[in-house]
Amino acid sequence: MGKRVGLIGDPVVHSVSPVFQQAAFDALAIAARYEAWHTPAAALAERVAGLRAPDVLGANVTVPHKQAVVPLLDRLHPGAARAGAVNTIVNEDGRLIGYNTDIAGFLDALRLEGGVDPGGAWAVVIGAGGAARAVVIALVDAGVARLRVLNRTLARARALAVELADGRVEAAALEPERAATLLAGADLVVNCTTVGMRHSAEEHALPVPVEALPVGAMAVDLVANPLVTPFLAAAAARGCRTLGGLPMLVRQGAAAFTLWTGVPAPVPVMMAAAYRAMGAVG
Structure with missing residues (x-):
């Protein structure tokens, strides 16, 4: 059987x-x-x-x-x-x-498929749910210099930062009008929300305004379907390197x-x- x-x-x-x-x-x-x-x-x-x-x-x-x-x-x-x-x-x-297994899976994909070692990077993680928690831990363990967790609900982002008790991790509310400031200078931006996922209510939406993405940054979307999400398409048009979730x-x-x-x-x-x-x- x-x-x-x-x-x-x-x-x-x-x-x-x-x-x-x-x-x-x-x-x-x-x-x-x-x-x-x-x-x-x-x-x-x-x-x-x-x-x-x-x-x-x-x-x-x-x-x-x-x-x-x-x-x-x-x-x-x-x-x-x-x-x-x-x-x-x-x-x-x-x-x-x-x-x-998201922790190791994210780092393996970032390094092997994305060609990026996040050691010493300034990273922004969008979202504070289960996937975001794994990504934040992966990046902290990989040696990022600084990491900001952005979430629509500030309390959830703060709770994640407090639980990790690492001075490199900070939290902020994801406010579209402040997004450019919150992402300024970031080397790595990771979308850990379901925004842009096929068959979702926000299938055609962006987690942050496109003009907020730092030119030349590495943009990663954990959404695997579609292969090219609205976030990745916008990031590529902005001059960013990209890595999808698959x-x-x-x-x-x-x-x-x-x-x-x-x-x-x-x-x-x-x-x-x-x-x-x-x-x-x-």
């Missing part, structure tokens, strides 16, 4: 995770099926409880549940505990262990695959499947 694993989120219709994860299982002849599990907040506890079944390897967790899922688990890996967010759940004989999505997924199976993930297979699913060559 085959195993099951899936993606927990709301929405999940936009995700290519089922495509590249299934490609990995098939490439290694592992009898497992990766599914998309649309899960509204009211159904989250029941969905997570179902992961304890013996035929379930675990799950990936995406927006908006990366923080909400934490109290439903039996134990957190230190990285997930530090981030206060979980994107991967592993079923260990009925006990659910939470991991955060490489990070695949690399965090590869780390999750290894946690579920105990074997190295076939990253080239996964990356190629992801780009094919997006209608691109990669």
Whole structure:
């Protein structure tokens, strides 16, 4: 009997995770099926409880549940505990262990696909949710010189900065009229919100006004679908280097695959499947 694993989120219709994860299982002849599990907040506890079944390897967790899922688990890996967010759940004989593979996935993509080492950089992170928490930790650990967290709700950005207790991290309210000042001189700008995501209410919107982006900065969007988001298109037109969210999505997924199976993930297979699913060559 085959195993099951899936993606927990709301929405999940936009995700290519089922495509590249299934490609990995098939490439290694592992009898497992990766599914998309649309899960509204009211159904989250029941969905997570179902992961304890013996035929379930675990799950990936995406927006908006990366923080909400934490109290439903039996134990957190230190990285997930530090981030206060979980994107991967592993079923260990009925006990659910939470991991955060976004941290390593983001850094790997930034360095390998983006060609950028953030050590010594002045970085701005837009958003303060589960994905942003992982990115901030990744950048702090990589040695950024300074980091500003921007969020529509200032209290959430401040809470993240306070929890990290690192003098390099500061918080500010994301106010469009002040965006140019808040981003001035930044080497790296990372959108960690869902603004620009396909099938979302803000599919055609920008997380910050285009004129706020520093010319020549590296602009990264964690949104993986579409490949070129409005933010990335605006950044490129502004003269910025850009990196989309698909490489990070695949690399965090590869780390999750290894946690579920105990074997190295076939990253080239996964990356190629992801780009094919997006209608691109990669």
